Amino acid sequence: MARLDETMVMNLVKQGLKMGINPYVLLEEIRIGTDRVGELYSKGEYFLSDLIMASEIFKDVLTLVNQDRAETTIASYPTVVFGTVEDDIHDIGKNITTGIMRYNGFDICDLGVDVPGYKFVEAVQHYNSRVVCLTGLITESFDSMKNTIALLKEAGLRSRTTVIIGGLVNESVRNYTGADYWATDCTKVNELCRNILVTNKRIVQSS
Ligand code: B12
Numbered sequence: 001m002a003r004l005d006e007t008m009v010m011n012l013v014k015q016g017l018k019m020g021i022n023p024y025v026l027l028e029e030i031r032i033g034t035d036r037v038g039e040l041y042s043k044g045e046y047f048l049s050d051l052i053m054a055s056e057i058f059k060d061v062l063t064l065v066n067q068d069r070a071e072t073t074i075a076s077y078p079t080v081v082f083g084t085v086e087d088d089i090h091d092i093g094k095n096i097t098t099g100i101m102r103y104n105g106f107d108i109c110d111l112g113v114d115v116p117g118y119k120f121v122e123a124v125q126h127y128n129s130r131v132v133c134l135t136g137l138i139t140e141s142f143d144s145m146k147n148t149i150a151l152l153k154e155a156g157l158r159s160r161t162t163v164i165i166g167g168l169v170n171e172s173v174r175n176y177t178g179a180d181y182w183a184t185d186c187t188k189v190n191e192l193c194r195n196i197l198v199t200n201k202r203i204v205q206s207s
Contacts, residue, residue: 001033023065055092062099077197079127083111085144090137097186104190117148137167145177
């Protein structure tokens with residue numbers, strides 16, 4: 001993956017599936033590869049096109065792995081509303097995260113990028129969702145996250161929704177925006193959502 005050799009990645013994944021390796025283990029390997037691509041980009045060894053290429057390979061792997069899983073039962077959880085917040089168009093991480101979540105059986109309503117707060121509110125109302133995931137990578141996105149959460153509160157939805165933020169975020173951003181959780185590791189979100197949705201737990205209450 002770090003060499004961006006799509007043919008080799010696809011062949012290895014096919015081989016792994018044939019050998020009965022848990023597809024999630026394969027996906028995790030690929031994700032670690034995408035992190036390596038990110039590091040090489042940060043060092044100036046890779047270009048933006050390489051990052052985009054990595055996300056395309058990841059998408060193809062997800063398609064392959066999901067085909068293989070067509071026969072298995074997919075657990076049914078309430079729809080998770082996901083989107084990159086207003087003014088922000090970064091979606092590589094969002095696409096990887098939603099891909100992994102879909103693979104894990106979550107039904108995702110992906111609103112796309114540059115999503116105004118009211119669209120999240122409408123989607124939560126429409127799907128009766130209990131989890132909202134917001135992606136943001138630029139400083140301006142923190143205000144958009146805060147605004148989205150304020151609109152959820154205004155609509156009377158905040159107490160029954162858990163808001164998880166991801167991207168270039170940390171505890172201070174979580175605190176500033178009023179979100180319940182933050183995560184930069186997309187694999188953590190599955191466990192988190194399962195806990196919230198299956199056990200009906202809302203661990204941090206902020207409204
Ligand atoms: C790729 C990229 C772009 C691409 C985006 C392409 C695309 N389709 O996404 C393009 C070229 C379009 C772009 C544009 C801009 N960018 Co840009 N971009 C990046 C870059 C290089 C990589 C981001 C990325 O995709 N990383 C890889 C993914 C996999 O990581 P990730 O998004 O963090 O996602 C991971 C986790 O966070 C998690 N995750 C993601 N979302 C969620 C959500 C939840 C709920 C959870 C649990 C987890 C989760 O899952 C992923 C895997 O673990 C970063 C620099 C960097 N090193 O981060 C700058 C960066 C984010 N960009 C930056 C800037 C400034 C811009 C521009 C304003 C540039 C400009 N002057 O025009 C514009 C903004 C346009 C806009 N309005 O949004 C700055 C932001 C600085 C800041 N603090 O504001 C950065 C940090 C670069 C820098 N050092 O200056 N950018």
